[in-house]
Amino acid sequence: MLDNLEHLNEKGFSLIEAIICMAIMAVLSVSAFSLSGHIKYANTKKCVKQLNQKMETAKMTTMSKAGDWSLYLYRHDGELYYSLTRETFDEDKGTKIGGRKIRLFYKEKGGKESELSGSSKLQIQFARSTGAFAGPTIYESLRIATDSSKGYTIKLVEKTGKHILE
Structure with missing residues (x-):
């Protein structure tokens, strides 16, 4: 009788063991899928924070240094870049x-x-005396997003040069 029980254990998985394995795999796949969305979301958040910081740097540079400074936002090889310069625009810099x-x-x-x-490229400039937005084109907002998320918006206040991250 004891030999018969030992042979039952050698036949492989029981139904309960198979159900437990499938449940564990389902939990792991759902958590991996949800984490991939958070990774994209984190990249968007990091990018918009960097952009907001670079706009503040551009404003301070314009108000404190001589020359006409511009913050350029552009795509190079499909990726998003910025350049703060008072010279002519060079996408390699x-x-x-x-x-x-x-x-x-x-x-x-x-x-x-x-x-x-x-x-195409965006050129953002600030007035040296007031810090207000200046230049050939005035923007109301910038929004950083991915295909799967609405993203974050930076509201630009023309008269004061403020940029508010939402």
């Missing part, structure tokens, strides 16, 4: 702030929201 999946949307004053793509 920029610093990467976002990968290919990060999307930058902008809204010009009185216009509709558009996406930065291809060879």
Whole structure:
């Protein structure tokens, strides 16, 4: 009788063991899927914080140093870059702030929201005396997002040069 019980244990998984294994695999796959969304979300948050910080740097640089300074936002090889310069724009001198999946949307004053793509670039300037937004184009907002998330918006206040992260 004892020999028969030992042979039953050698036949493989029981139904209960199979159900437990499937439940464990389901929990692991759901947690991995949800974490992948948080990773994309974290990259978007990091990018928008960097952009907000660079805008503050551009404003302070414009108000404290001689020359006409510009903050350029552009895509190079599909990735998002910025460049703070008072010289002519050179896309090879920029610093990467976002990968290919990060999307930058902008809204010009009185216009509709558009996406930065291809060879286009945004030029953001500040007035030296007041710190207000200046330059050929005034923007109302910048939004950093991915395909799967709405992202974060930076509201730009034209007269004061403030930029509010939402």
